[in-house]
Amino acid sequence: MDFALSEEQEMFRSMFRDFSTKEIAPYVEELDHAEKPPLDALRKAARQGFLGATVPEEYGGAGLDPLSYALLIETLAGDCMSTAITLATHVSLVAMPILAHGTDAQKEDWLPRLCSGEAIGAFALTEPDAGSDTSRLHTRAIVEGDEVLLEGVKTWVANGEIAGLFLVFARGEAGHEAFLVPRDAPGLTVGYREPTLGLRCVTFNTLYLEGCRIPLSNRLGGPGDGGRIAQEAQDLMAIALAAAGLGVAESALQVAAKYATERVQFGVPIAQKQAIQNYVAGAMIETEALRYLVYHAAWLVEQGKDISFDASIVKAFGARVARSVTNRMLQVMGGYGYMEDYPLARKYRDARALHIIGGPTEWHDFRIARHIFAGLDLAIAP
Numbered sequence: 001m002d003f004a005l006s007e008e009q010e011m012f013r014s015m016f017r018d019f020s021t022k023e024i025a026p027y028v029e030e031l032d033h034a035e036k037p038p039l040d041a042l043r044k045a046a047r048q049g050f051l052g053a054t055v056p057e058e059y060g061g062a063g064l065d066p067l068s069y070a071l072l073i074e075t076l077a078g079d080c081m082s083t084a085i086t087l088a089t090h091v092s093l094v095a096m097p098i099l100a101h102g103t104d105a106q107k108e109d110w111l112p113r114l115c116s117g118e119a120i121g122a123f124a125l126t127e128p129d130a131g132s133d134t135s136r137l138h139t140r141a142i143v144e145g146d147e148v149l150l151e152g153v154k155t156w157v158a159n160g161e162i163a164g165l166f167l168v169f170a171r172g173e174a175g176h177e178a179f180l181v182p183r184d185a186p187g188l189t190v191g192y193r194e195p196t197l198g199l200r201c202v203t204f205n206t207l208y209l210e211g212c213r214i215p216l217s218n219r220l221g222g223p224g225d226g227g228r229i230a231q232e233a234q235d236l237m238a239i240a241l242a243a244a245g246l247g248v249a250e251s252a253l254q255v256a257a258k259y260a261t262e263r264v265q266f267g268v269p270i271a272q273k274q275a276i277q278n279y280v281a282g283a284m285i286e287t288e289a290l291r292y293l294v295y296h297a298a299w300l301v302e303q304g305k306d307i308s309f310d311a312s313i314v315k316a317f318g319a320r321v322a323r324s325v326t327n328r329m330l331q332v333m334g335g336y337g338y339m340e341d342y343p344l345a346r347k348y349r350d351a352r353a354l355h356i357i358g359g360p361t362e363w364h365d366f367r368i369a370r371h372i373f374a375g376l377d378l379a380i381a382p
């Protein structure tokens with residue numbers, strides 16, 4: 001067992017820190033208040049190869065190993081969770097499924113454009129009546145000769161406003177199917193943007209597919225493969241989301257601990273008070289436990305192992321740690337933690353999303369329980 005980062009991974013991490021400090025941190029508050037996507041940072045991230053983080057170099061990607069990718073998401077989330085989620089959606093939920101399931105033509109057509117940032121990716125699975133239960137999609141895919149007609153409504157599409165490519169899931173003859181739908185496809189409309197509690201630099205939009213026609217060659221995988229493609233993508237995303245939770249927890253701890261050394265009450269810095277020491281110590285314990293779960297999950301991906309069980313564990317724990325650490329660090333900062341002028345309020349709002357995005361915690365708990373009871377010969381249903 002070797003827990004050390006390789007020399008290359010250390011080098012990548014310091015490059016990610018450098019990028020995030022220069023290109024994200026200075027603009028994050030302004031963009032968050034204006035609720036604008038970090039377009040400039042994304043352009044610069046594309047130049048660094050981050051938009052094709054785990055995509056092989058032959059398609060224009062950076063070919064990062066899964067652990068280096070987790071370090072990238074962790075680092076970006078430390079400064080801006082919105083940017084980390086935008087990038088993870090693009091890479092884990094769109095580029096990687098194309099790499100895994102695309103035909104040569106689909107890979108050659110889309111991967112270089114995704115890596116260069118010419119097209120940002122979005123993942124359209126959720127519907128108004130299909131949230132946790134995505135086995136019952138209403139969006140229909142009707143094959144007509146060498147075309148497919150898509151009809152339906154998708155909600156909560158992260159990156160909706162800025163996307164050039166939508167990975168859309170629909171019900172076909174043989175079950176769920178996945179389709180690559182370019183933004184300019186006839187019959188596709190990007191609609192309403194959801195105002196949200198946090199992640200305010202990510203645009204979450206409703207997507208309307210009304211008589212939307214695309215070539216059948218835009219189907220990703222075969223008939224009936226959609227469910228598997230969506231689940232594999234969400235398992236990869238689960239690790240990225242946990243890495244984002246790690247990043248936001250670490251940075252909240254840093255901000256609040258520093259504040260505790262500067263804020264004087266009763267004649268001494270509040271860091272001298274045992275209640276505050278307990279808060280920061282507890283936060284550190286949770287954060288370090290999460291770190292090793294995230295890095296281990298990334299290692300499992302590297303080894304090509306089945307990650308379905310570990311993805312749910314790391315996702316559920318990541319959400320819990322991010323929420324509990326940002327909550328307690330807000331408390332350390334007292335009233336200043338609750339002010340929008342200080343970064344803790346944003347981190348707290350952003351961290352809360354992790355219990356819902358990528359499947360709610362209850363869904364991941366169910367998958368973990370299903371695994372436990374399967375070992376005791378009992379099948380359970382959601």
Ligand SMILES: Cc1cc2nc3c(=O)[nH]c(=O)nc-3n(C[C@H](O)[C@H](O)[C@H](O)COP(=O)(O)OP(=O)(O)OC[C@H]3O[C@@H](n4cnc5c(N)ncnc54)[C@H](O)[C@@H]3O)c2cc1C
Nearest residue numbers: 123124125126131132156157158353356357359360362382
């Ligand atoms: C910030 C954010 C980003 C998102 N990004 C995307 C995206 O890019 N693409 C996309 O397709 N979707 C996206 N989603 C949608 C997300 O995947 C869904 O919100 C999520 O799957 C839950 O669906 P729902 O909101 O309809 O809740 P519901 O399914 O209605 O659930 C409501 C509550 O009931 C609980 N519940 C439901 N069924 C059960 C059960 N069987 N047992 C116990 N509890 C249950 C849930 O856990 C939850 O607490 C995003 C959501 C958020 C908040």
